[in-house]
Amino acid sequence: MRGGRRPTKQTRLWDAAIADFTVYLRLEKSLSENSTAAYRRDVEKLCDYACEKGLQSPIKLTHRDISDFLAVLYDAGISKRSQARILSGIKAFYKFLLMEGRMDRSPAELIEAPKLGFYLPDVLSLEEIEALIVAVDVSRPDGHRNRAMLETLYGCGLRVSELISLHLSDLFFDDGFIRVVGKGDKQRLVPIGTAAIREIERYLEQRRTGKINPKSEDIVFLNRNGGGLSRVMVFSIIKQLAAKIGLTKNISPHTFRHSFATHLIENGADLRAVQEMLGHESILTTEIYTHVDRKRWQQNILQHHPRDYSK
Numbered sequence: 001m002r003g004g005r006r007p008t009k010q011t012r013l014w015d016a017a018i019a020d021f022t023v024y025l026r027l028e029k030s031l032s033e034n035s036t037a038a039y040r041r042d043v044e045k046l047c048d049y050a051c052e053k054g055l056q057s058p059i060k061l062t063h064r065d066i067s068d069f070l071a072v073l074y075d076a077g078i079s080k081r082s083q084a085r086i087l088s089g090i091k092a093f094y095k096f097l098l099m100e101g102r103m104d105r106s107p108a109e110l111i112e113a114p115k116l117g118f119y120l121p122d123v124l125s126l127e128e129i130e131a132l133i134v135a136v137d138v139s140r141p142d143g144h145r146n147r148a149m150l151e152t153l154y155g156c157g158l159r160v161s162e163l164i165s166l167h168l169s170d171l172f173f174d175d176g177f178i179r180v181v182g183k184g185d186k187q188r189l190v191p192i193g194t195a196a197i198r199e200i201e202r203y204l205e206q207r208r209t210g211k212i213n214p215k216s217e218d219i220v221f222l223n224r225n226g227g228g229l230s231r232v233m234v235f236s237i238i239k240q241l242a243a244k245i246g247l248t249k250n251i252s253p254h255t256f257r258h259s260f261a262t263h264l265i266e267n268g269a270d271l272r273a274v275q276e277m278l279g280h281e282s283i284l285t286t287e288i289y290t291h292v293d294r295k296r297w298q299q300n301i302l303q304h305h306p307r308d309y310s311k
Contacts, residue, residue, distance in 0.1 A: 013057040014047040021096050032185055034161055042089025058093070059103045066090065066108045084113035122249040124259040129154055131245050142224070144206050146237055148199040149221055153256040155196035157278055160253035164229045167218045173197050182279040190277055261286070
């Protein structure tokens with residue numbers, strides 16, 4: 001259970017159901033470790049609430065119990081977006097229990113997620129991207145690594161999980177590509193620019209002389225102990241650089257991916273090409289994510305439309 005606590009008599013039925021759900025997500029849905037862990041945490045939040053109320057089995061919960069749980073999240077100041085994500089995990093859990101024949105109806109079935117406003121994360125300008133990269137002190141032992149990471153995050157539009165799991169065997173610099181393992185362990189080839197290649201090669205020269213854990217030999221970006229980096233470490237590095245240059249925008253590793261996609265669209269890149277590069281299953285995600293200049297997009301479509309006679 002969450003927090004590493006030992007299962008108790010009160011949580012035993014929950015623990016068994018959550019364990020089975022976890023196996024289902026990994027083996028049958030083929031979700032990544034990160035996605036599986038996120039679903040598990042969402043259900044464990046409900047478990048904590050239910051057990052405090054004396055509901056020692058997930059099949060005992062009612063529609064009202066789920067609604068009350070969401071109200072508790074709201075009162076705790078949890079954002080609407082996080083509430084919606086947690087509810088999605090709970091619905092998936094009960095869908096699994098239904099499929100297994102453990103209950104006849106999901107208590108979360110008719111509960112609607114909180115309405116979300118249109119959300120766009122902060123976008124960095126090219127000048128701000130450049131300022132962050134230049135702010136990296138390459139005289140430090142981790143300098144070339146950090147600069148290479150920023151160039152790769154931005155120049156390839158990677159998720160932070162994709163960055164820290166990048167392998168040496170995924171680099172095909174002669175062909176101008178890297179291989180990326182994204183959500184659901186789906187692989188894609190992503191073009192890589194000369195700036196990122198140059199910084200990675202500089203870092204790899206330095207990397208050869210440092211400590212390398214045998215288990216992490218093929219990982220590109222290593223920590224000072226020779227192991228793989230964590231998401232938290234990458235986040236911390238970016239926050240420190242933002243503070244260093246006086247950047248007040250709320251940024252994270254994801255900001256680099258979003259900014260890159262935005263700049264591609266603004267410079268006229270094909271939406272389908274950006275979708276493939278980012279690893280989005282739906283082009284609607286790409287359109288919203290990059291907040292496309294809709295007027296230019298509309299004109300582009302009409303310009304090539306076979307039934308538009310205004311041309």
